[in-house]
Amino acid sequence: MNEQESGPFRSNPKEINSRQGHLFIISAPSGGGKTTLSKVVLNRFNNILYSVSYTTRSPRNGEQDGVDYYFIQKKDFEKRIETGHWAEWAEVHGNYYGTSAEFLDKGLASGRDMLLDIDVQGTIQILGNYPDSVTIFIMPPSLETLRKRLEMRGTESRTTIKRRLLTAEKEMAQKGLYRHVIVNDQLSVSIEKLISIIEKYHYKEKMIS
Numbered sequence: 323m324n325e326q327e328s329g330p331f332r333s334n335p336k337e338i339n340s341r342q343g344h345l346f347i348i349s350a351p352s353g354g355g356k357t358t359l360s361k362v363v364l365n366r367f368n369n370i371l372y373s374v375s376y377t378t379r380s381p382r383n384g385e386q387d388g389v390d391y392y393f394i395q396k397k398d399f400e401k402r403i404e405t406g407h408w409a410e411w412a413e414v415h416g417n418y419y420g421t422s423a424e425f426l427d428k429g430l431a432s433g434r435d436m437l438l439d440i441d442v443q444g445t446i447q448i449l450g451n452y453p454d455s456v457t458i459f460i461m462p463p464s465l466e467t468l469r470k471r472l473e474m475r476g477t478e479s480r481t482t483i484k485r486r487l488l489t490a491e492k493e494m495a496q497k498g499l500y501r502h503v504i505v506n507d508q509l510s511v512s513i514e515k516l517i518s519i520i521e522k523y524h525y526k527e528k529m530i531s
């Protein structure tokens with residue numbers, strides 16, 4: 323496993339403190355479209371830094387360690403809870419997921435905007451420490467559409483899809499916690515809306531308080 327701590331920051335130490343980075347958080351129920359939309363954002367704004375999460379779930383076909391997630395063992399994850407490694411962590415659909423505190427802090431201190439793709443529980447924890455995070459919730463047009471998209475994606479079993487749909491209802495009920503909500507019906511329209519939200523903050527200096 324090639325961990326991300328310090329990697330992206332080593333090449334440009336002079337950047338430190340000249341600008342405070344914005345923290346963007348994207349959440350959606352599983353199948354809602356956050357991976358698709360996050361990739362568009364990262365391609366469009368190539369200086370936004372993506373926080374690769376850690377998880378104890380198994381990789382899906384095509385997922386790469388260190389790119390999509392850091393895939394680690396449950397024991398390792400729990401040890402890192404004790405050592406304060408996580409900026410936030412949560413159990414989602416029976417697996418652990420977490421964000422490295424060091425990676426997040428270094429990224430923001432170096433002036434880079436950062437993008438987190440995390441669930442509602444994680445968002446609440448991050449807002450505790452970074453209350454001015456720009457939170458964006460991606461809503462599916464309906465639960466039925468969500469089910470179809472999960473089936474079409476073909477990465478989960480029927481049982482897993484059922485479980486994810488149950489969690490989806492609870493997550494969607496909490497969309498009011500987010501500053502922006504995008505209903506992901508037509509993909510091109512969602513992309514346009516998301517880019518215009520990101521642009522609004524990305525090109526604006528953030529004052530260091």
Ligand code: ADP
Binds near residue numbers: 352353
């Ligand atoms: P998440 O990361 O939130 O679990 P994904 O980005 O993997 O969701 O999207 C789930 C599936 O739905 C993928 O197969 C993706 O291509 C598809 N999808 C995403 N947004 C749309 C959309 N607006 N219209 C149709 N299909 C979509």
Ligand code: 5GP
Binds near residue numbers: 350375445
């Ligand atoms: P998936 O297994 O489909 O990739 O992700 C399942 C859920 O876990 C999604 O809601 C996703 O946003 C969330 N998730 C991914 N990474 C993290 C993380 O680091 N922290 C938290 N709290 N949730 C995460």
